[in-house]
Amino acid sequence: MIGKFARTQEWALQLYDAGLIALPCWGGGKALPGTNFRELADNPPPRETIGSADYSGGLSILLGTSHPCGGFVTALDIDAGPRTLPIWPEGLILAEAGTGTGKWHLFLTTQDRLFGQINLRDDNDRLVAEIKGYGLALRSWPTKPPDKPRGYQVVTFAGDGYRQLPDLSSLELAEGLRDYLSLCLATKVHLENHHSNIKQHNHIPVPLSPGLAQEVEDELGRRGIRLRPSGKDGWHSGRCPFHEDTKPSFSVSFVLGAWKCWTGCGSGTLRSLAWRLGIHSGYVKHHKGHLITGWEVWG
Numbered sequence: 001m002i003g004k005f006a007r008t009q010e011w012a013l014q015l016y017d018a019g020l021i022a023l024p025c026w027g028g029g030k031a032l033p034g035t036n037f038r039e040l041a042d043n044p045p046p047r048e049t050i051g052s053a054d055y056s057g058g059l060s061i062l063l064g065t066s067h068p069c070g071g072f073v074t075a076l077d078i079d080a081g082p083r084t085l086p087i088w089p090e091g092l093i094l095a096e097a098g099t100g101t102g103k104w105h106l107f108l109t110t111q112d113r114l115f116g117q118i119n120l121r122d123d124n125d126r127l128v129a130e131i132k133g134y135g136l137a138l139r140s141w142p143t144k145p146p147d148k149p150r151g152y153q154v155v156t157f158a159g160d161g162y163r164q165l166p167d168l169s170s171l172e173l174a175e176g177l178r179d180y181l182s183l184c185l186a187t188k189v190h191l192e193n194h195h196s197n198i199k200q201h202n203h204i205p206v207p208l209s210p211g212l213a214q215e216v217e218d219e220l221g222r223r224g225i226r227l228r229p230s231g232k233d234g235w236h237s238g239r240c241p242f243h244e245d246t247k248p249s250f251s252v253s254f255v256l257g258a259w260k261c262w263t264g265c266g267s268g269t270l271r272s273l274a275w276r277l278g279i280h281s282g283y284v285k286h287h288k289g290h291l292i293t294g295w296e297v298w299g
């Protein structure tokens with residue numbers, strides 16, 4: 001399929017039409033001087049600019065942009081791991097093989113916009129994967145870094161007519177990848193920065209529906225869970241609704257739209273919490289024939 005894109009500018013337009021913004025680079029993928037990734041992500045260049053840029057110095061894909069079909073563009077840069085996932089996440093746009101064995105990239109959408117980067121390290125503190133969002137870009141095909149002559153190779157591209165809505169928050173994506181790489185690499189992979197991404201306002205939540213927040217609060221109340229304020233950004237703690245809990249292991253913020261059980265029941269967006277609490281009615285919609293839950297993304 002790669003031969004189809006004889007000119008990189010045509011490929012950049014294909015990417016654009018799939019909701020990915022290409023950036024011209026120099027020196028095998030370095031950012032051009034003065035590139036402001038955040039500003040570009042907030043105001044992406046128009047299609048004509050994308051289609052006429054000079055990509056002879058390489059191409060990167062801008063991250064943290066909002067996707068026309070919902071969600072935000074996020075990338076996984078996997079340095080060590082098998083070249084398969086147990087499932088392709090919904091929202092997948094482009095998968096490409098990286099510059100060496102076990103290295104690959106995935107560009108997909110997540111429900112929320114990840115600020116900056118979450119690193120995944122193994123128990124020797126070796127970096128095994130990075131998840132990148134707003135403020136960053138990732139080198140992509142047909143870039144060939146000077147020290148890595150193989151460059152990247154397109155594996156899967158969800159071109160026109162094949163777009164799935166995101167089904168994961170950036171944190172759920174990070175936790176899923178952590179668990180999967182831990183299994184595959186037979187080591188204990190941990191996340192670096194993920195709490196700061198949520199707690200220090202580095203996390204833009206999906207716009208919350210006040211109705212959904214109220215339903216979640218009511219359902220927790222019906223289950224006898226009393227929530228007490230436990231920090232800034234609206235964090236509250238209480239007993240976890242998903243395990244036999246004697247202490248307040250459960251945190252939820254209706255301000256950030258996020259939740260977490262600190263003993264491991266899970267974490268994610270308020271939408272995923274509502275789903276797990278069995279709150280479906282009133283928030284179930286159909287999109288392109290697919291049943292979806294929550295209305296935060298689609299207003």
Ligand SMILES: [Zn+2]
Nearest residue numbers: 240243261265
């Ligand atoms: Zn729990």
